[in-house]
Amino acid sequence: MSDKSLDQLKRMAVFAEVVAAGSLTAAARRLGMTPSAVSQHLRQLEQALGLALLHRSTRRLTLTEAGERYHAGCAAMVGAAREAEQALVRLRDEPEGELRLAAPVGFGSLLASALAPLRGYPRLSLRLLLDDKLIDLIAERVDIAVRVGEMADSSLVARKLGSTARQLCASPAYLAERGWPATPQDLLRHDWLGSKPNSSNNADMLELLGPSGECETLRLEGRVQVSQVTALHALAVAGWGISMGVSEDDRKALAEGRLLPVLPGWRMEDMPVYAVTPRRGEQPAKVRYTLELLAAWFGDRQAAGVRSVAGPA
The missing domain is CATH 3.40.190.10 (Periplasmic binding protein-like II)
Known part of the structure; x- marks a missing residue:
């Protein structure tokens, strides 16, 4: 999309706000702009369309016939943008959407216990990809992967959760x-x-x-x-x-x-367990909350001295 098209979308949003506010001054206050800047956006929009959208008087603004027809689409565009923003706010602040989590097959029952609090979020669905082979996080759109063993250098972001005994x-x-x-x-x-x-x-x-x-x-x-x-x-x-x-x-x-x-007097080194995400930066609530649950679950087990595989030392 060109800069010209983006400018036109901004003018459409200003026009919709002027109609909703009922005056240039009120719209300018809502938008954090000066009344003259709002007026300029309207003039540029009308010039681009070749039609007048508003009748201006000292007391009120009224829509022209063209303005009435055009306003419906502009208001719908602004409404869709606000709905999209609210959807992202919910995604950021509360677990929702689909959580895709990959882990070795043997971690199925562990995850069922560790992630039990996620049941309390009705707008969240869980997709578990259980496979002992490494899954491509990007190709499979995986949010979090639980991996065992030393991590090779990569672009993935790894957070150590604890360790598992053998x-x-x-x-x-x-x-x-x-x-x-x-x-x-x-x-x-x-x-x-x-x-x-x-x-x-x-x-x-x-x-x-x-x-x-x-x-x-x-x-x-x-x-x-x-x-x-x-x-x-x-x-x-x-x-x-x-x-x-x-x-x-x-x-x-x-x-x-x-x-x-077997050979209870002999032991093997415990294997580290990591939660791996495909990218750095801000994460949606579903990822942040799940990472906290996994860290707490492994932390509680480590604090209690419970090894992932029990047996005499």
Whole structure:
């Protein structure tokens, strides 16, 4: 749109305000302009249209026939602009619209708890994109992505929420049949459930920290490779082998005894959890409020000493 067209839109808005206010002086006061500036805008508008829009007298302004017809469109334009502004004000000040949130599959139940307060905003809808693969935030119009692990340098904005624990675990039936590993090296003789199905290399590198500070690094060949943590969890509970528990389902199964911690004296470094947004600058209320909820939820768990995967230390 050219500068000339933008000037014409401004004159149309001034004309609509003059009609609504009933006088040049009142319109000038509302618009924060001088009466002479308002009068000039009207003259320029009439010159551009080639028609008179107002009859001017010392006491009142009245619309010409052309003015009556033209005013309806000008008033509608101003009304639409005000409605658009109010919609943005609501979006800025109160959660509404569609919130698109991406996260790994295993975070589904966690998010259901953390985001429960969002139910109180009837004009807000939630779209969860659960996938263990990284989603393109821009292409998928994602507002917030929850990501686990160290963040690579990028144009994305990351806010650390907390960390999630990892615990080696297996079902009671598997351990009763195959025996309990006593040392990290014993894992090499067990069935390992991995998470690299699309890789030509089926091995997982596992680094374990011992009770005395020692470190063991193992290369574990996966008997089974799974792309999603929900399937990995189901296979572990069904007794297929030993896995690295990382999801809320694993945490619950450990707490309930459906999975048991393996090598409880050894641990892995916790993985950081981030909330990632695609841009800097001002965010709508739905994004700001959701970030606050996620930070508070992880903060409460960290303060309570609850790890995302439970089990003996």
